[in-house]
Amino acid sequence: MKPRVIHLTVNGEQREVSVSPNDLLLNVIREQEHLTGTKYGCGIGECGGCTVHIDGQPMLSCLVLAVAVDGRAIVTIEGLARNRQLDPVQEAFLDHSAVQCGFCTPGMIMMSRALLNENPRPTEHEVREFLRGCLCRCTGYVSIVRAVLAAAERGAGGEERS
């Protein structure tokens, strides 16, 4: 398949990448951009480990073709903290020990960040509803839900810098 050049803004940086028409955004992010914080967990939309923001919307990068996001702005987990200043959601995950093995963490944080962008003061029910598609085998989710609610309480909503 013939490669094609696309333009992306990745974590605020302009990027020009050559991709095959069948390249998944997940693989482009991990292998060409070397941003390995975005995780492969299933490749078919079952686990949420590959969640990134595309123009501010949370998307499963394993279900998105790279050519389909030509010209769009992508934010990955590596793009949340700026100048070593953690995003409040990241801080809340650490404060509430919502990180065990950490493999679900990038997806969970990107999803939680998206929730707070759209709904700065979610109820517990809303948090659970929003994170339904993100699997975590370690924590039993309790600490994660607590962290997201705590981040909201701290007024973390709508603060994403992109």
Next chain:
Amino acid sequence: MTPAERRYMSSDELRAVGSVAWRKDGVAKVTGAEQYAPDIALSRMWYARVLRSPHAHARITRIDTSVAEALGAVCLTFADIPKVKYNERIVSTPPHLYRDRYVLADKARHVGEAVAAVAAPTEALAEKALRAIKVDYEPLQTILNAEDSMRSGAEPIHASVRLGDAEIPIENNVAVTRSIQVGDIDKGFAESEFVIEREFTTHPIYHAQMETKSVVCRPEPDEAITVWATAQSIHNVRQLLGEIYSIPLHKVNVRRVALGGTFGSSIQVNSVIPICVGLALRALRPVKLVSTREEDMYDHVRYPTNIRLRLGLKRDGTLVAGHMRAIVDIGAHNIQAFPFLGVLAGFWASLYRLPHMKYEGRAVYTNRTPSCAMQGFGAPQVTFAVESLMDEIAHELGMDPIDLKLKNYVGLGGTFWGHGPTVQSIVRSDGVPELVGLGAKKIGWKERPRPGSQTGRYRRGIGMARGFHTSGVGHPKATGAEMIDYSGAFVKINEDGSVDVVQSLMDHGGGTLEAIAKIVADELGVPLEKVGLSPVDTRTTVYDVTTHATRGVYAGGAAAQKAARKAKAILLDYASRLLGVLPEALVIEPDVRLGQGVIHCPSLADRRITVGAVAKACQVNSWGTIAAVESLRQVNCPPAYVTYFVEVEVDTDTGNVRTRRAAIGSDCGTVVNPDLAAGQLTGGLSKGAGYALIEDCRWDAQTGELLSRGFWIDGKTPSVSESPLLEDVHTDFAKTYEPSGPFGAKGLGEASTNPCAGAYANALYNALGVRFYELPVTPEKILAALQRKEPAYDARDERRTAVAPAR
């Protein structure tokens, strides 16, 4: 209580153990910087793919890789690999290691078995090459359950396996049997006034760790290899690779990378590791192999069991005799069937005192995904059976189940079988009564409904179960060791007062390494921030058996403490030279203002020096580096007790079960990481509830394919929707101190899930008045049981009160 115990039981001390801080790997994990095996990328690296058998059982008559090779791929088949039969879990001692597999299969024994592999410059080309490989199979009889497998005339799955230096024949597909006897059960049952026998079935489930098993191997110019792999022990990966590929161990370097959860699925050296190494050695360049989720699901499952349990008691509830017969379907390979049969007996014997017991276990090969250890290794299975039966007995005898259990349980002074019949030690700390009391109060045990007394659509029930996991594998009896169990650590004090801990111990994510840092900090008397966990590999560390058997903190922590203690003795010796005071008169304490440890003599105000100043003086005077290396095997294997109280709500229209509340209590001795310890318990609840109610792995009876077909969703891993609301989950810790553990700590991790299924089964009995003997208790089984119990039951009967409780 010794002064040390007092110190660690009080909370007002300046100490790291028991404190809560951001975990040291936390920032890396929340920013995406942490590296797991699949994140390793090297220059000139090729990608590997594995060709897997579509047949559950088949002879492989021919493999043609010529087209694949013409595409530019490097191929590996059975013809190319060293003919070394191995066992991937080299934790058992060599006389007990049943070896039945090769790097690539000589014969396909389950769907998904690795038959050939390719490496190519891109993943796409590797996939293309893989599809170009032609394999001729000669299908054989597919055997998918233990019963069929043992039948005479059944197709042998393995004709023979290796044990020690001998090739031993396998008869009737029985991989191994074990019988264990204590006392005289005939006498015991004759003395019993109440005898009950039930059959319990537990099912296989998928580990569902988030990271799929992965590996990167780089051949080095000096014929060495460097390996990054998903593994619970880097040293065992090194040793097995050295053995298979005849590489001297100093030329096999395995580096530690973070683990994306394992839950037991990487105790063994994963099958993809030697495959990737074989490819890299052929391609002579780095090769990366990342399992797909589907491949991973065909790799391992939890051991399913069939347990027939007979118990005899006195009328007053005193247990007298027990007989257990267990059949274990191990799937296509024997990974650890021998120790598994041992722990089924041992965990059973350690739940309740049995003066007379007999155990007969049989492990049987079938043509399905191999069974391997999963969190609890035999304890979830046996605890479900025993705790269900104890609940039933209590109701039969008209006793409160809690009273029956407290009357018989193995507690302080009792003998605990930490790892089968050969590893036993005396219980020296016991928080069971405290935990039972706490849990009963939180859940409202006394107010629970009478079993089967409800009639509405939604019925609630409360159930209780208790259990434990071992902390490590302790010391063997004089009859000889079945298991290897030790850890080592290297502790070095730097010239600014900071400390490097160099230890090959693995952290599954639960906070094992965090605990190590805290233990070392407190042993040395330096602030936690000043303790660093070095990146490690096998060349620069001493051996650590593997993070399994809930041994990380208890055994790995004790090894680190021993090394720190020795380094401290050296440090105090040098300090004594500098201060002119005997080392015995000196103490070290963290100084918040100075941000490091300060050595001083409590009786002489002017004799003070920082840890860093001593280390610097040692360097400037060329006295040497303050460092120590130690190895340690724990002699004890203390039980890490856990109690579960759950309240369920059953929708009798749909059969769905909702967890309303849960109160989980843990006796892990001194709690080293309070926050992460609570996280272990809530994680244990999620996995335990999944095991009890929904998760399952089944195979198509004809084809031997997983019915989930490798779709994770169909494996039914619980999501956040299944977890109870925040205010409905309670976690508590007993105030105990384990004398043999580092600062009084014992294990926790695996225990956190072990009694869970039993608690659900008992809660369902309480809600519905029906006993369930087979896991998982799915909505279908609940509806069928209700239909049997209440013949007038009609799922659509609107006359029944249908008041949905608030959610």
